[in-house]
Amino acid sequence: MKKKTVLAALGGNAILQPKQAATFENQMKNVIESCKFLADLVAKGYRLVITHGNGPQVGNILRQNEEAKDVIPPMSLDVCSAESQGFIGYMIQQALRNELEKIGLEIPVASLVTRVEVSIDDAAFHDPSKPIGGFYTEQEAAKLMIEKNWLVKPDANRGWRRVVPSPKPVRILESDSIMKLLDNGHIVIACGGGGIPVVKDKDGDGVYRGVEAVIDKDLSGCKLAEQIGADLFVILTDVEHVFINYGKENQMALQSVSVGQLAEYVQQGQFSKGSMGPKIEAAISFAKTGGKSIICALEKAAFALQGKSGTVVHSGLAANHQPDVNKGKLIV
Numbered sequence: 001m002k003k004k005t006v007l008a009a010l011g012g013n014a015i016l017q018p019k020q021a022a023t024f025e026n027q028m029k030n031v032i033e034s035c036k037f038l039a040d041l042v043a044k045g046y047r048l049v050i051t052h053g054n055g056p057q058v059g060n061i062l063r064q065n066e067e068a069k070d071v072i073p074p075m076s077l078d079v080c081s082a083e084s085q086g087f088i089g090y091m092i093q094q095a096l097r098n099e100l101e102k103i104g105l106e107i108p109v110a111s112l113v114t115r116v117e118v119s120i121d122d123a124a125f126h127d128p129s130k131p132i133g134g135f136y137t138e139q140e141a142a143k144l145m146i147e148k149n150w151l152v153k154p155d156a157n158r159g160w161r162r163v164v165p166s167p168k169p170v171r172i173l174e175s176d177s178i179m180k181l182l183d184n185g186h187i188v189i190a191c192g193g194g195g196i197p198v199v200k201d202k203d204g205d206g207v208y209r210g211v212e213a214v215i216d217k218d219l220s221g222c223k224l225a226e227q228i229g230a231d232l233f234v235i236l237t238d239v240e241h242v243f244i245n246y247g248k249e250n251q252m253a254l255q256s257v258s259v260g261q262l263a264e265y266v267q268q269g270q271f272s273k274g275s276m277g278p279k280i281e282a283a284i285s286f287a288k289t290g291g292k293s294i295i296c297a298l299e300k301a302a303f304a305l306q307g308k309s310g311t312v313v314h315s316g317l318a319a320n321h322q323p324d325v326n327k328g329k330l331i332v
């Protein structure tokens, strides 16, 4: 039987938690923990493509460039994104390979620098919304806005953060190479940090050029899942389920939900814009192409694939669709 392909999107907490110092050691420690769960998926027989966030890292790399500008020419944000793909890809590659070897699996793991086409006409270029770098208090934020000319906004009640434009992904440019690596038995880390945003020059000679933005990794992950024909898109985060009335007394975990139902919850404003919102948007978009997604806690990933945890988002089109949850039956 052909192995099923899982596209796993690693949330920010899997690499660096908001209150941790952004040292290499802290990040590597978190990645090693995360890779135990990813290795488990591979041991269960899935073909695996991994994507990951880069918000804290790309913000820090950009700031390093800006602070050192009098000594070394600073790099633009697209170059910083490429650097963050190499940095985080290296950590995952190292940790996952070590975990796999521990359980006797000799599977190559490759990170691919990935470009993602966006539209230069995307309204997001005029309304920066993607938080990057560290967290600040309101007072610190006000100072940074004046001293460094940053745009700083509140980030989902977790503090204030610098924001940059976040256009929608249109096309993953390296998807053929990703497929070839997968077909040759590799685990592939791709589209890290949502991918390096590039646009095709309409007026010039039609070549691609990088643009200063950071794409949402869940939205790019969904596009990648579509382009490589993944059987399942798994969004790994720090909550076990998607909830309605989240954080309130009457909160309720969703176990299996159709796109139609989810769209109603979106209308009701159930999902915060900067956190659960993009995950829901990505899951809806993948379901509209016939794909199935799971949003679940990283440490419950293997359970979620057995229908014992997480929230399954499905198209709702199959007449006999049964919620697969809590039956121990494989989701794909």
Ligand SMILES: Nc1ncnc2c1ncn2[C@@H]1O[C@H](COP(=O)(O)OP(=O)(O)O)[C@@H](O)[C@H]1O
Binding pocket: 010, 011, 012, 013, 014, 053, 236, 237, 238, 239, 241, 242, 243, 244, 245, 246, 270, 271, 272, 274, 275, 276, 277
């Ligand atoms: N309706 C909801 N159900 C579950 N979590 C929600 C909901 N609305 C907002 N959240 C928040 O979304 C967070 C996950 O998003 P985020 O922190 O951006 O994830 P990651 O960094 O893992 O990609 C959860 O920790 C939770 O606080």
Ligand SMILES: NC(=O)OP(=O)(O)O
Binding pocket: 011, 012, 052, 053, 054, 055, 056, 131, 193, 194, 214, 215, 216, 217, 218
């Ligand atoms: N690029 C991106 O979505 O990163 P975070 O998940 O870290 O915000």
